[in-house]
Every structure is written in C-alpha cells, then in structure tokens.
Amino acid sequence: MEVLSFTERMFVKTMFRDRMADLNGLAFEDFFIRIMTARYADFVEVRTHGSIGDLSSDGLRLHDGKLYACYAPETFDADSARDVKKKFTGDLTGALAKRAGEFQTFVFVYNDPRRGLHPEITQLLAQARRGHAPLAFETLGPRQLLGELFRLVKYQIEEVFGAPIPVEDVVYGVGLEDLKPLLDHLVERRRQTNGQQSPREVSALKMDYNQLDEDDREMLRRGMLHTHLVEENYQGLTDVTERDEVAADFNAYYRGIATVYSTAADVVYELEKYVAGNRHLDRASARALSVVLAYFFETCDILAEPPTGWTPPAREPALT
Known part of the structure; x- marks a missing residue:
C-alpha cells in the first residue's frame, strides 16, 4: 500500500496543524475517532445513547484494554480547568463502575497543541495513578495523535481529512x-x-x-x-x-x-x-x-551545539 513521501508528510503535518487549530468539543472527538478507527481494527467508538450516556468514554480498544476520554475545551483557563477536573473525575468514576474489567489503561486525550497539559491536570493524573493502582494512566495529545496519523497509509489519511494529498513535486525552488x-x-x-x-x-x-x-x-x-x-x-x-x-x-x-x-x-x-x-x-x-x-x-542560533570532541554513540551492528 502507498506510503507518504517526505513532501507529502510535510503537507499532511501542515493540514493537521490547521485542522487542530479550530477543533474543540465534539469536533475534536470526531476527528480523534476517525484517526483511531482507521489506525486500530479493535478500536470501538462510544457514542452517547439515550439514558445510558456514553458509559464514561469516547472510545475503547478491545484487545489492548485502553479506554479513551477526550477533553477539548475551546480555551483553557481557570474555569475550564475546573470543568475538565470535574469531567475527568466523573468519567473515571463512571468507567470504573460501568466498565469494570473492560480496560486496564485510562487514556486522557487533549487538544491543546500550544501549552500541553495544564499543571492541574498533570497533578490530577498523578493522584489517580496513586489512588487506582494497578490501573494505568496515559496521555494522548496533538503530537501523539499526529504520530498515529502518520502510521496510516495515504488513502486512509485522505479519508480522515476528506481531501486529497497533492502528489506533485520532489524538486522545488524557493524565491x-x-x-x-x-x-x-x-x-x-x-x-x-x-x-x-x-x-x-x-x-x-x-x-x-x-x-x-x-x-x-x-x-x-x-x-x-x-x-x-x-x-x-x-x-x-x-x-x-x-x-x-x-x-x-x-x-x-x-x-x-x-x-x-x-x-x-x-x-x-x-x-x-x-x-x-x-x-x-x-x-x-x-x-x-x-x-x-x-x-x-x-548559523548556530537555534538548537544546541555539540561540545568540542563530542562523537555520536556507536550504533548497534545490524543483525545478519
């Protein structure tokens, strides 16, 4: 199956950033579900259904035992931090009550590509790890989601975005x-x-x-x-x-x-x-x-310079 060339990967990265800049709430959940459904055969999306709600999750990987819950406020300030903490606690409590035995890892999915996880949320996750052992907790942010997207083949990525990826140009000029x-x-x-x-x-x-x-x-x-x-x-x-x-x-x-x-x-x-x-x-x-x-x-203005005399670590020899 067709994989992406370098220039196509750079184009997809730009498409992803543009899309993420406008995604919050249900729109972010839909985008997340499209990527994960294409990526994993055992991923099951969980939609709200009548009086039973969404059973405190937005997706579940059946074989891997991972339950995903999305948190994507439009802005992240003190008020939204309190709302996310309340939703996180409610989702975790609900998942443990309604889906006991169905998952071993609770995955916190967030949408902010600029600041990463809010300090209050990292503290909440640390408390949850201590209070609910041996249950594992993970985070999945925009960079990890882009990594999942890049593991798809070209036609799947085009389906996720609902748009073609241009195929022309390997050699280009810049003016x-x-x-x-x-x-x-x-x-x-x-x-x-x-x-x-x-x-x-x-x-x-x-x-x-x-x-x-x-x-x-x-x-x-x-x-x-x-x-x-x-x-x-x-x-x-x-x-x-x-x-x-x-x-x-x-x-x-x-x-x-x-x-x-x-x-x-x-x-x-x-x-x-x-x-x-x-x-x-x-x-x-x-x-x-x-x-x-x-x-x-x-010109040495960005990224660190190697110290004098530094050499790359020796690579493992290839197996024959």
Whole structure:
C-alpha cells in the first residue's frame, strides 16, 4: 500500500496543524475517532445513547484494554480547568463502575497543541495513578495523535481529512518573495539583546547531537539548499544590525522553549510556529519555512551545539 513521501508528510503535518487549530468539543472527538478507527481494527467508538450516556468514554480498544476520554475545551483557563477536573473525575468514576474489567489503561486525550497539559491536570493524573493502582494512566495529545496519523497509509489519511494529498513535486525552488513574509514576521518579533556571539558554521554532528528525527533532518537538509537567499536578503538591507537582532531574538526564544519541551521534535515544532505566526501555510510557505529554520540552524542560533570532541554513540551492528 502507498506510503507518504517526505513532501507529502510535510503537507499532511501542515493540514493537521490547521485542522487542530479550530477543533474543540465534539469536533475534536470526531476527528480523534476517525484517526483511531482507521489506525486500530479493535478500536470501538462510544457514542452517547439515550439514558445510558456514553458509559464514561469516547472510545475503547478491545484487545489492548485502553479506554479513551477526550477533553477539548475551546480555551483553557481557570474555569475550564475546573470543568475538565470535574469531567475527568466523573468519567473515571463512571468507567470504573460501568466498565469494570473492560480496560486496564485510562487514556486522557487533549487538544491543546500550544501549552500541553495544564499543571492541574498533570497533578490530577498523578493522584489517580496513586489512588487506582494497578490501573494505568496515559496521555494522548496533538503530537501523539499526529504520530498515529502518520502510521496510516495515504488513502486512509485522505479519508480522515476528506481531501486529497497533492502528489506533485520532489524538486522545488524557493524565491525571496516566498521568504519575505516569514522574515518580516521575525523582524516584528525581535527584541533588543545584550551582545550575542557572531554566527559561525556548524558541523554535521549537530543533527546527531540534537537527536532530530528523520523528517526534521530531511526538512533542514532541503532548506539548506536555499539558505543563501536569506543571507542575500540581509545583505540587501540598510540596517546592518537587523540580522543579528532577529537571530538574538530567535535564540532567546529557543532557549526558553528548550527548558519546557523534552524532545527535539517538540522544540522544532514550536520553532516552526514561532516563524510562521498564525498564518496559513500553503506549500510554498511551508518550503520557505524550512529554509528560514535551516538558515538559523546553520548559523548556530537555534538548537544546541555539540561540545568540542563530542562523537555520536556507536550504533548497534545490524543483525545478519
């Protein structure tokens, strides 16, 4: 069966982000159920039915013993945190009463791609783990849901979105007109800083050191083919300090999110959102985004540099 090419995966990632930005409540539950139904043959969606309700779940994997409950408020503030805590407690209590013996893992599914789990919810999950052993508890957020989506084949993903995935283009060009909106956005976001080191070339070890996954590596490799356009843009400006100010701001933002997110994939995801702002990314803009990220990656403004003398860990030899 047909799997996605790299460019198709990047397009699907953009489609997913655009869709998630508008999903809450029942719309998010429907989207979640479409992905999980396509992904797992043993997934059973649970719909509200008359007086018995939904039996305190939105889906159940019969063979894996996982019960899924979706929590997708439109906004997440103090009031919605209280509502989610109330619903979580009610769903868990109801599931234990109505579905005893049917599940071994309670999965908390949430929709916020920006902030992750609210601290009050993580505390609630920790309390539930202690109070309901040996029952297991897991979370499933937007990044994990995207991972489930990427395990589908092409026609299934098209069915989930109700739209085709364009198949053209492996070789592409990027022009300054494509880069300018993203560069302008960075200028708007820049802040004054206290002296930054001058940019310099980086070694190929940087991708290994940051443990980037293959999608992000390929995105940066392709972007690096056109990073000279970013340099041309800055060389043509009257304000010779603009590049360094933008880079310093970008670096400061990177350092901030690097303390919050534990994986390189999450950090790259947040950097992409920082560059793109709230604009919709068509295919040309998505390619331009990869060029901007690659430029600041090359010049050591984002992601960590390997220490002097660092070498990648030896890989396990292939089995013969």
